[in-house]
Amino acid sequence: MQAPDQPNVAVSVRASSPPQASLPAQRHRFLLKTPLGIWGAAFLAGLTLALLNALAIGWVPAAPFETDVRFRHHLIDAAQQFGFAWFLAAAVASYHWVLKPAVLRRAGYTTKRWLAAWLPFVALASGLTALLSAPLTDDFREFAHRQVSVNAAPYLARAMAYACAGALALGLVLFNRWWRPGLALAAGVFALAVSVGNHTLLKHNYPGVHFLLGLTALSVLLATFKPCRFWRGSSYRWQRTLAFGLPLVCLPAFVAAPSLTLQAEQLKIDGSVVARRVTELRDWVRRSIPAEVASAANSAGNTQRTPVPSSHPGLLPERPLVVMLTIDAVRADVLEKPALARRFEALSELKRQSIYFDNARAPGSQTVTSLSGVFSGLYFSQQYWTRHPEVGHLFLGDDRPSRFPEVLQQAGIKTVTFSATYFLLNRFGIVRGFDEERFLDNPGQAFTDYSPGSQLTDQLLSAIERYGHGPAFLYAHYLDTHFPYKHGGKRGSAFERYLGAIGYVDRQLGRILRRLEQLGLLERTLIVVASDHGEAFGEHNSQFHATTLYEEQLRVPLMFRVPGLAARVVDAPVSLMDLGPTLLDLLGQTTPAHFMGQSLVPLLRGKPMTFTRPLLAEGRLKKAFYYPDGYKLIVDDKDHTAELYDLEHDPREFKNLIDEPEGRGAERLAQLRQFFEEYQIRRPGYEIPYRQ
Numbered sequence: 001m002q003a004p005d006q007p008n009v010a011v012s013v014r015a016s017s018p019p020q021a022s023l024p025a026q027r028h029r030f031l032l033k034t035p036l037g038i039w040g041a042a043f044l045a046g047l048t049l050a051l052l053n054a055l056a057i058g059w060v061p062a063a064p065f066e067t068d069v070r071f072r073h074h075l076i077d078a079a080q081q082f083g084f085a086w087f088l089a090a091a092v093a094s095y096h097w098v099l100k101p102a103v104l105r106r107a108g109y110t111t112k113r114w115l116a117a118w119l120p121f122v123a124l125a126s127g128l129t130a131l132l133s134a135p136l137t138d139d140f141r142e143f144a145h146r147q148v149s150v151n152a153a154p155y156l157a158r159a160m161a162y163a164c165a166g167a168l169a170l171g172l173v174l175f176n177r178w179w180r181p182g183l184a185l186a187a188g189v190f191a192l193a194v195s196v197g198n199h200t201l202l203k204h205n206y207p208g209v210h211f212l213l214g215l216t217a218l219s220v221l222l223a224t225f226k227p228c229r230f231w232r233g234s235s236y237r238w239q240r241t242l243a244f245g246l247p248l249v250c251l252p253a254f255v256a257a258p259s260l261t262l263q264a265e266q267l268k269i270d271g272s273v274v275a276r277r278v279t280e281l282r283d284w285v286r287r288s289i290p291a292e293v294a295s296a297a298n299s300a301g302n303t304q305r306t307p308v309p310s311s312h313p314g315l316l317p318e319r320p321l322v323v324m325l326t327i328d329a330v331r332a333d334v335l336e337k338p339a340l341a342r343r344f345e346a347l348s349e350l351k352r353q354s355i356y357f358d359n360a361r362a363p364g365s366q367t368v369t370s371l372s373g374v375f376s377g378l379y380f381s382q383q384y385w386t387r388h389p390e391v392g393h394l395f396l397g398d399d400r401p402s403r404f405p406e407v408l409q410q411a412g413i414k415t416v417t418f419s420a421t422y423f424l425l426n427r428f429g430i431v432r433g434f435d436e437e438r439f440l441d442n443p444g445q446a447f448t449d450y451s452p453g454s455q456l457t458d459q460l461l462s463a464i465e466r467y468g469h470g471p472a473f474l475y476a477h478y479l480d481t482h483f484p485y486k487h488g489g490k491r492g493s494a495f496e497r498y499l500g501a502i503g504y505v506d507r508q509l510g511r512i513l514r515r516l517e518q519l520g521l522l523e524r525t526l527i528v529v530a531s532d533h534g535e536a537f538g539e540h541n542s543q544f545h546a547t548t549l550y551e552e553q554l555r556v557p558l559m560f561r562v563p564g565l566a567a568r569v570v571d572a573p574v575s576l577m578d579l580g581p582t583l584l585d586l587l588g589q590t591t592p593a594h595f596m597g598q599s600l601v602p603l604l605r606g607k608p609m610t611f612t613r614p615l616l617a618e619g620r621l622k623k624a625f626y627y628p629d630g631y632k633l634i635v636d637d638k639d640h641t642a643e644l645y646d647l648e649h650d651p652r653e654f655k656n657l658i659d660e661p662e663g664r665g666a667e668r669l670a671q672l673r674q675f676f677e678e679y680q681i682r683r684p685g686y687e688i689p690y691r692q
Ligand SMILES: [Zn+2]
Pocket: 328, 329, 366, 367, 368, 532, 533
């Protein structure tokens, strides 16, 4: 049907405008033969973003997928995009047909028109900023902590909210008043850039940011597809069809819960701009993971919780020296792939002389959650986290259960630690029980600008000379391998620099081993080397660590060089939680009842061993449970997702079996729930600080 030529609403309310105000409408007919209308623009904007998202998601490196799951994912994604586009269109339409005429009627067609035109935009920007500052501050906290300081988070959040509210307002203004082909082209390019940026910037855990960027892109695109005139009346049947049909078609994507597999898939990928918020909305209404079988659980593992005496006969010589090193963020496969391992001479040589556990997991994917588990024997949700008065971050200053160095200290074993980070000092509670401690400060520098490992090594070497007569326990944590891979060289990919940084720490280890040999101490020294967690380089669409509980972030090297014991590789699944009980056992001490791990001494001796403890990992976002039959369950209580992998057949965690009957997902979910229900810490007024 031909478009009516009389002035539309937009023009008629601008009665005092010069007559050429309606010219653009005429001029741009050539672009789109039929006026597109606001609903048509919404449809095109939704379609463009859905296609762009699908392309970008397909392009995400190493994002595993199965065709049917991915197809349903895109379908839901597209429907949600259409839904939000429709919502924006409805906002524009009601502004234009209801709000603006009403304000103009009251204000009169005088100088106050300016106010009438701009007030809604100002209100929109302020409202959005107020509404979104809180969730954005949460989003930005970790980012701000890494980049500047945690105090910067609210400012970053506000800046982001203003920028996005501004972009939304710009989109609406463009739509309403200033539409020109050149501007529309620029806006379209801007929207596409924002959308692509959404896939590549701020990987993971920034749902508010992704949502805002998505809405911004949508809004500006909507303006780009602005028709020459607004639709009014019933002259365009297809417009009416879109206006009423779109929300009906989109509704299921907002209200129907997808399968657990699909939900996990959607939330794993940042490109699903709206999926996360929609999920939150839905879960706000229905707050539970389906298919829980609360009574099915009892095999969560050991939990006799009695002190465990050391085994006899002892393995170590009289007056032993123990040197324990943890190296930040070293993935296990770095030492297992021959092509990579040969770059690390000292680590490889030590591994050849050690009992190496090639199936070891960290109890968390972040330094603090992992090392606190190693030293206290308790998982994240079993510890008492409080804001430390000195720094304001969550630490374990008031958490009482003993750390294993405290047990050694009481037994008269000298305990000494050196650290490049402040929170490994006794008073922060992650570690405790060190007679001597030294933080090698790098004053005035950001968190990631820690002092170099060579300084740690210098300190450690002099401690070896002082306390080499034993019995002594010396510990150091190397941070050089943490992002930004300081000492890893300035050139090459992130992974290349990461390897370079491991090489740097490898040279430090070489210095330590040489000194022990020179001093004739090697035959009296137990050397333990482990990493606190792994590091991701694009696997599961993630980078660095502390973001997921997949194997690239949890599987770590763990080796014990025990004088007099033959080197071997042990493939039994073990945890760094077993490290404390093992060291206590080796040093002839009783392991306190609260330690969740189990001594690995039988395996060190080459004997078989039955595990009665559970094997799990926990972060401030997720929980993972390793089952004896090789399955691994990952639950995210924030996103309400669950994933189940058969590690034996699918070690890279590609195929989520949570909805497959043979995986017995519901039963396992119930076991996990039961475990945490039973073993989590309970104190009046205390809430486990899972990340919001
Ligand atoms: Zn770490």
